[in-house]
Amino acid sequence: MQYEKKTFEIVVGDIIADASGLTEALWKVPHAIKITSVRFGANATIAAQDTDYQKIAVKNGSNEIASITLGPAAGGDTLTLGTFVEKTPAAAYAECAAADTLTIAYTLTGAGLAVTGLVIQIEYYDINA
Amino acid sequence: MREYVKKTKVFHLGALAASADSVLWAIWKTPAAIKITAARLAANTACNAANTNYNTWNLKNGSVVVASIANGPASGGTSFTAGAFSSMTVVDAAGASELAAGDTLSFVSVKQGNGLALVGAVLQIEYYDYGN
Numbered sequence: 597m598q599y600e601k602k603t604f605e606i607v608v609g610d611i612i613a614d615a616s617g618l619t620e621a622l623w624k625v626p627h628a629i630k631i632t633s634v635r636f637g638a639n640a641t642i643a644a645q646d647t648d649y650q651k652i653a654v655k656n657g658s659n660e661i662a663s664i665t666l667g668p669a670a671g672g673d674t675l676t677l678g679t680f681v682e683k684t685p686a687a688a689y690a691e692c693a694a695a696d697t698l699t700i701a702y703t704l705t706g707a708g709l710a711v712t713g714l715v716i717q718i719e720y721y722d723i724n725a
Numbered sequence: 726m727r728e729y730v731k732k733t734k735v736f737h738l739g740a741l742a743a744s745a746d747s748v749l750w751a752i753w754k755t756p757a758a759i760k761i762t763a764a765r766l767a768a769n770t771a772c773n774a775a776n777t778n779y780n781t782w783n784l785k786n787g788s789v790v791v792a793s794i795a796n797g798p799a800s801g802g803t804s805f806t807a808g809a810f811s812s813m814t815v816v817d818a819a820g821a822s823e824l825a826a827g828d829t830l831s832f833v834s835v836k837q838g839n840g841l842a843l844v845g846a847v848l849q850i851e852y853y854d855y856g857n
Contacts, residue, residue: 600757600856607752639748678750680754682754717754
């Protein structure tokens with residue numbers, strides 16, 4: 597059966613360097629879905645760096661679906677103008693039940709790293725509309 | 726002729742800085758082939774079109790301009806009214822307004838002179854999709 601891919605996106609905006617501990621509600625899903633991709637973008641290039649950086653995760657409850665970590669310089673994620681960093685969701689948590697609330701959670705390393713104009717896009721299809 | 730259902734995407738972009746020049750902001754990777762039929766930009770504070778210092782905002786697919794709007798010059802530019810959408814000019818051509826699945830649509834700001842900020846910007850894209 598062919599499913600229709602859909603997207604949900606939100607402009608989260610500017611994230612302060614120390615957003616650790618913040619949990620923001622992202623989306624309460626209207627029915628069961630399966631997430632096929634999670635994308636992160638920004639309106640300024642943020643290069644992965646050592647010592648001070650931030651992890652940005654999309655979660656369902658305590659389960660992490662996908663995340664980017666803007667450090668360390670070697671191996672960390674870099675947000676580049678005009679493109680999305682695309683992450684494959686964790687297979688165990690890609691499916692969400694109706695009325696689940698997805699959130700964004702931030703984890704600090706060192707002094708953190710600010711992000712300008714954060715955009716998160718979730719690509720999914722409905723399981724039982 | 727097949728009837729398509731119009732859909733919309735809304736992006737709350739917030740403040741668009743006057744100084745933003747050649748800023749390329751990825752906002753949407755299309756899940757299916759689509760055709761954009763309208764694009765609109767609104768602000769929560771009025772902004773009169775001005776000469777010398779203003780911004781042009783484009784929706785781009787790669788280097789291709791899909792739609793554009795500018796708050797200048799005074800003659801020909803768009804004056805924004807608080808709480809109202811202003812229509813962007815959509816390039817109605819297959820290579821522009823029609824996007825393939827997986828294309829990334831970006832919002833691009835280019836300043837003229839010192840630029841002219843827009844506050845509380847909201848972008849709406851109206852489209853229909855051709856399916857996966």
